[in-house]
Amino acid sequence: xxxxxxxxxxxxxxxxxxxxxxxxxxxxxxxxxxxxxxxxxxxxxxxxxxxxxxxxxxxxxxxxxxxxxxxxxxxxxxxxxxxxxxxxxxxxxxxxxxxxxxxxxxxxxxxxxxxxxxxxxxxxxxxxxxxxxxxxxxxxxxxxxxxxxxxxxxxxxxxxxxxxxxxxxxxxxxxxxxxxxxxxxxxxxxxxxxxxxxxxxxxxxxxxxxxxxxxxxxxxxxxxxxxxxxxxxxxxxxxxxxxxxxxxxxxxxxxxxxxxxxxxxxxxxxxxxxxxxxxxxxxxxxxxxxxxxxxxxxxxxxxxxxxxxxxxxxxxxxxxxxxxxxxxxxxxxxxxxxxxxx
Amino acid sequence: xxxxxxxxxxxxxxxxxxxxxxxxxxxxxxxxxxxxxxxxxxxxxxxxxxxxxxxxxxxxxxxxxxxxxxxxxxxxxxxxxxxxxxxxxxxxxxxxxxxxxxxxxxxxxxxxxxxxxxxxxxxxxxxxxxxxxxxxxxxxxxxxxxxxxxxxxxxxxxxxxxxxxxxxxxxxxxxxxxxxxxxxxxxxxxxxxxxxxxxxxxxxxxxxxxxxxxxxxxxxxxxxxxxxxxxxxxxxxxxxxxxxxxxxxxxxxxxxxxxxxxxxxxxxxxxxxxxxxxxxxxxxxxxxxxxxxxxxx
Numbered sequence: 164x165x166x167x168x169x170x171x172x173x174x175x176x177x178x179x180x181x182x183x184x185x186x187x188x189x190x191x192x193x194x195x196x197x198x199x200x201x202x203x204x205x206x207x208x209x210x211x212x213x214x215x216x217x218x219x220x221x222x223x224x225x226x227x228x229x230x231x232x233x234x235x236x237x238x239x240x241x242x243x244x245x246x247x248x249x250x251x252x253x254x255x256x257x258x259x260x261x262x263x264x265x266x267x268x269x270x271x272x273x274x275x276x277x278x279x280x281x282x283x284x285x286x287x288x289x290x291x292x293x294x295x296x297x298x299x300x301x302x303x304x305x306x307x308x309x310x311x312x313x314x315x316x317x318x319x320x321x322x323x324x325x326x327x328x329x330x331x332x333x334x335x336x337x338x339x340x341x342x343x344x345x346x347x348x349x350x351x352x353x354x355x356x357x358x359x360x361x362x363x364x365x366x367x368x369x370x371x372x373x374x375x376x377x378x379x380x381x382x383x384x385x386x387x388x389x390x391x392x393x394x395x396x397x398x399x400x401x402x403x404x405x406x407x408x409x410x411x412x413x414x415x416x417x418x419x420x421x422x423x424x425x426x427x428x429x430x431x432x433x434x435x436x437x438x439x440x441x442x443x444x445x446x447x448x449x450x451x452x453x454x455x456x457x458x459x460x461x462x463x464x465x466x467x468x469x470x471x472x473x474x475x476x477x478x479x480x481x482x483x484x485x486x487x488x489x490x491x492x493x494x495x496x497x498x499x500x501x502x503x504x505x
Numbered sequence: 506x507x508x509x510x511x512x513x514x515x516x517x518x519x520x521x522x523x524x525x526x527x528x529x530x531x532x533x534x535x536x537x538x539x540x541x542x543x544x545x546x547x548x549x550x551x552x553x554x555x556x557x558x559x560x561x562x563x564x565x566x567x568x569x570x571x572x573x574x575x576x577x578x579x580x581x582x583x584x585x586x587x588x589x590x591x592x593x594x595x596x597x598x599x600x601x602x603x604x605x606x607x608x609x610x611x612x613x614x615x616x617x618x619x620x621x622x623x624x625x626x627x628x629x630x631x632x633x634x635x636x637x638x639x640x641x642x643x644x645x646x647x648x649x650x651x652x653x654x655x656x657x658x659x660x661x662x663x664x665x666x667x668x669x670x671x672x673x674x675x676x677x678x679x680x681x682x683x684x685x686x687x688x689x690x691x692x693x694x695x696x697x698x699x700x701x702x703x704x705x706x707x708x709x710x711x712x713x714x715x716x717x718x719x720x721x722x723x724x725x726x727x728x729x730x731x732x733x734x735x736x737x738x739x740x741x742x743x744x745x746x747x748x749x750x751x752x753x754x755x756x757x758x759x760x761x762x763x764x765x766x767x768x769x770x771x772x773x774x775x776x777x778x779x780x781x782x783x784x785x786x787x788x789x790x791x792x793x794x795x796x797x798x799x800x801x802x
Contacts, residue, residue: 234702235702236703240703246696250700252718262703262705264710265707
């Protein structure tokens with residue numbers, strides 16, 4: 164196990180700067196999730212740490228050793244690729260044993276065998292060990308790929324959207340499983356995703372990337388409650404964050420406020436203090452209901468009580484919960500607002 | 506009116522498209538094959554069309570299979586096919602591995618290496634006859650530059666001629682094997698190498714466990730095509746050595762051509778043709794089965 168330090172690392176592909184002067188420090192045994200949309204540089208960051216790409220500027224330090232110029236094999240990392248990168252003509256067993264047969268490890272056959280069975284058991288693929296890699300379902304393939312990263316005890320585990328191609332049920336299952344494994348092994352994990360549920364549930368800290376820059380890194384709770392920028396607030400809001408003019412709800416905004424952000428769950432409906440609006444669409448998703456509202460020509464999304472008998476085309480009073488609004492300046496940076504109990 | 510155009514059904518249209526091909530196939534492939542089978546049981550001679558055709562039963566086959574000369578020809582052919590395939594696979598795969606690394610000007614090199622393949626085999630035969638010439642040929646000059654062997658002739662010495670035809674065929678057809686290997690190499694996804702890199706596999710292991718198994722189906726396909734072609738090799742060798750010196754480069758097809766068109770023993774040559782056909786057909790069936798096994802791995 165080890166810590167990782169990324170020191171002002173920049174990586175360009177032609178004219179595109181994929182990673183821009185990125186600073187990131189990951190503590191030993193920490194589970195850090197990099198969150199960002201496609202093209203935000205999160206996969207490139209991971210590949211830089213793995214050594215599959217070399218930075219144009221900056222340094223990468225793993226466990227106190229500068230590995231900026233080191234080959235992947237010299238870094239002692241494991242990597243779960245987004246595509247199931249299994250060796251196609253091998254069985255599941257051979258795929259899992261592959262990393263253990265490296266000339267750098269001198270494991271005996273029984274040691275390898277025991278380890279492969281242990282990991283296969285952990286990922287519930289023990290009954291598939293004799294199957295060819297190409298005979299597996301997508302979920303099974305990805306579990307084997309994760310297993311191949313786990314068989315070895317590398318300094319660092321790197322995972323590139325390992326769950327994105329799985330169905331919802333398996334994804335939820337493996338999310339819990341990965342978190343459990345990370346705690347059990349005390350592993351240092353750098354995990355990349357665009358799914359905020361994955362980020363929120365598994366991470367010790369979440370780093371939000373935007374065009375190759377780290378916008379903010381903090382614990383899931385802090386990054387959700389105290390986003391530094393509109394961008395971060397938007398990334399962690401689902402349904403999307405409402406961005407409104409300060410005058411819309413008559414909110415008292417601090418000086419310099421240009422936009423007010425209100426999360427859908429902080430919109431109140433039917434409070435006498437609210438302003439008049441109308442519902443244009445009600446989406447009932449089971450556990451939650453999303454109401455799309457029009458307030459003075461602005462579209463607002465609200466999460467409402469699933470029990471509420473709200474219908475489409477109704478006139479309602481729309482308000483904002485106390486202390487909920489977030490105030491952003493012209494550049495999208497948050498203006499620290501007084502928060503009750505803060 | 507989706508399924509009918511001017512009253513014709515889809516099926517009728519399909520037949521209209523397929524019929525010319527079927528007729529051509531029947532006329533120039535199936536009919537001659539059947540006719541050859543028939544002729545192989547007769548004493549027919551094509552230079553005496555008016556003579557009465559006599560049914561001789563299996564006598565042609567018996568005479569061919571008990572003929573020492575035919576067996577020697579088949580051995581020579583097997584020697585030629587085996588060594589051309591061996592050299593072409595080694596060189597072709599090696600060149601493909603080199604060209605797969607995208608160095609500067611690799612496109613130009615690929616084109617240059619492919620050139621021999623685009624020539625006519627008869628032209629290549631003629632051309633190498635001059636290159637092999639003991640007095641004016643550049644081949645002897647270059648070889649003697651490396652090691653002084655004195656005077657020798659690749660095409661007219663009994664020990665050298667079988668290797669001369671192997672060298673020329675390898676020169677001409679290595680690019681073909683290389684091209685198919687290159688296609689195979691390009692089909693290996695990068696992430697497999699990246700995964701192996703992360704798994705800290707050695708270069709040797711990457712080659713054995715990723716490159717070779719992924720390229721093998723392509724390589725086997727190339728070998729199958731080339732082996733069939735070389736089993737019935739005629740033009741290149743006929744131009745180069747005409748089967749000589751003696752009978753040392755007399756491959757099966759050259760033997761067949763002489764039997765059919767110099768000695769005009771059409772019946773007997775038909776029997777030889779059928780024997781060769783069955784041999785190639787049988788060998789290729791075994792090979793295809795093997796190839797499917799490799800692909801299914």
